Amino acid sequence: MTSTDTSDAAADTLQGGPRRGRVRTARRGVPLPLLLPALIGLAFLLLPLIALLLRAPWSTLPDQLTSAEVWQALRLSLVCATAATAVSLVIGVPLAWLLARADFPGRGFVRALVTLPLVLPPVVGGVALLLALGRNGVVGQWLDSWFGITLPFTTAGVVVAETFVAMPFLVISVEGTLRAADPRYEEAATTLGASRFTAFRRVTLPLIAPGIAAGAVLAWARALGEFGATITFAGNFPGRTQTMPLAVYLALQNNPEAAIALSLVLLAVSIAVLAGLRDRWMTAP
Amino acid sequence: MTNTHAAAADGAEPPQGPPAPNHESGTGGAGGKTNPAEGRVPTTHPHPKTHRTPDGLDAHLVVNRTTFRLDIKLTAAPGDVVALLGPNGAGKTTALRALAGLVPLTAGHLRLDGAELDRTPPESRPVGVVFQDYLLFPHLTALDNIAFGPRCQGATKAASRAQAAEWLARMGLTEHATAKPRHLSGGQSQRVALARALATSPRLLLLDEPLAALDARTRLEVRAQLRRHLAEFEAVAVLVTHDPLDAMVLADRLVVIEDGRAVQEGTPSDIARHPRTDYIAQLVGLNLYKGHADGHTVRLDIGPAITTTEILSGPAFVAFPPSAVTLFRDPPTGSSARNHWRCEVAGLETHGDQIRADLTGELPLAADLTTVAAAELDLHPGAPVWATVKATQTHAYPA
């Protein structure tokens, strides 16, 4: 008994042992008070999804999914979520930098304001957007009379609504990464003749790329599932503003089976995209 | 005689242990700084504060922090290597950051080659910095790290890369051009960081604890290389260190900083022989006392007197190395030493094959002895001993 033990250990250290050894100690090291709630948490998150799969109308699924409207809504969802993520990156990353690196009075307050869309019910967010950017909105009336731009009931409006709801996720994530990143790299860059912007672009941005990627994925996922702000601000018109979550909600009104089928499509596409991105971006050391 | 204090104190006089001798003769004439003990003492030491040349560095750095104030004057001619030496928290790094423009001056001035730099942002200063942990950009290769500066100064991508390649060759790192910093050893990283700073052709090179991040063996090698590169550098170099050996080997002139102020300034040998504070005395491994001299005797402020060979009068310092101390179990009767004090062992510490005894009593002092001697004397904390020092081994100088 003892002899086999020692020979095992010897084999471990001799042939590719470190990795196996690490896995073994990791498993042994998880304390029960952590493991148990962790498993409950996992089950809690997965159970509704499993239920969705179990109750899915698999036999009629092909019929449910062949309609042009489904693919139209899916395409619109993907396009709008990606556009909203792009907009979030362009204006959200500089905002995160400002919050993390610039020193100005009331910074904590501004940071709290940025997270406000996270706690605001999305429908309220949609109403707020209407009041701001609608045809009669505080800013929207000028957009309309000066440039002839009206956002409600347009695809651009969907992007605006999704950006409003999703961008805080990106900002929070990037700001956290920036805070953790060593600001002295920026200093080193300036002593080499880089302006603060060059230092940001050529040094900070590559350094926080993993954080930006994580934030972008979060924002994208949030935008993809966005419902309340979208339907309130942009309305619901197939092909123009009817994204997948809207289609699911309306299908739920009179055809729950179709709603489940649509949800499955949205779920499958999200999992495919997120898994793909994770492999490419987020596993880098 | 190869313990630390000896190396530090002796090293000041002929500090050129590591570099190749033929190299020294080659650059010795141009900069004259490879032989600081002889060449520099008369020219730079006497009046550094009033000595102002249009070229080089002329700075009065005042930085106020909530709990701390830095106020030092610093001048250096092109080719000078100045070391800021001091304990942690003394303000060395703050001084360096002020020179680089990373910390604004509260007051004072900063002129480099006659140009006012007080209000110049760091990116516009002709200053290169080697940071303590190098801060090589982890996402760029060694080559691109070095090319970063020239690129920011407006060189084309190709030109800055060619320049970087030259620097890599000069540093002997050509084969590591495409390596990312995490694949470089400490010594290699140090050289890349130095090349990166030098590639911008700075008129002021700043080095923050350039050897602190290295292990003891690499350190010796890198120190020698760094000394060679600094000797070749034609503008002002300022380095910050808490290691007296680094400071003495690398610099022509030391500025000792304590609590934000320059407490002593001079050539390494001068400072090693005439320490003016306990901190420096400890650094260079000397027992230092302040007192009042009258002929061959210096009456110390703390009580006892020491007989010296020098003839002085007025306030004076007396210094002697721990190795000059001899210990006895019984009161020395036949000994020729006139300086003997009754002490008690407070602590023992091994230094290589030597033992350093920390003594309290009539005269608190440090004494070095062999392990055999320590065993014969049956030394242990609390043991009473008699300490003697020959007058010829003490060194007295005016305070």
Added chain:
Amino acid sequence: MTRSARRTLQVAGAGAAALLALSACSSSDDSSSAKSDSSASASSSPKLSGTVTVFAAASLQESFTTLGKEFEKAHPGTKVTFSFGGSDSLAAGITGGAPADVFASASPKTMKIVTDKKDNATEPATFVRNQLEIATLPGNPDKVSSLKDLTKSSLKVVLCDKTVPCGAAALKALDASKLKLTPVSYEEDVKSALNKVVLKEADAAVVYKTDVKAAGSKVQGVEFPESTSAVNAYPITLLKNAKNPEAAKAFIALVQSTEGQKVLSGAGFLKP
């Protein structure tokens, strides 16, 4: 325990169903029977207590809230709680097991979702009808006077989605008059359609008369003749899983009473 409770509940439900069927048959123009119903509920008032949970179509919010308060006043010790929403969501909730005593839907079609699952305890009875109306901006700046005027391309019109009753009704009216209308949005329920006009994001919406009335001066209603071809009947029923069937029956009776009808017609509903 649970089983016996359910049995009594079923019995009570059957009784209520019979009662309601009776009243539904006779209620069309016989106000006395409605009165007798209300007096019957009043006579049984001492026994009533506890909470009545009513799931009601969003368009009933104002009038049912008023009736709920009256009910609580008439029967001290009772409490009426409402869940207002799209009839379809409510129906889905009921078939999914949501705890409700009464369901008042905005269309027979949505009521059918509940009856198909046999979640109703009584035969649903129509208690009001609702007619469509065009909601325009205050003052009717675009001079809308008929359904046809809405087809002008310069107008931003919102309709309810065809999956909700007001949308289905609008579609029916449009079909009946052979009009083709492309709105800017198919809203998820009647309130959000109306809100688009209240917020002036849309120029007009096809909504219920009751919604126009509830919005007051924020919108202007325009009646249109085609609306008669799409009148929505509102059915109400006691639910199988009702926890408080006695009080629930009393509430349904109140809705169908003269008093109840007065409140409802005040809100713009038509008599059944």
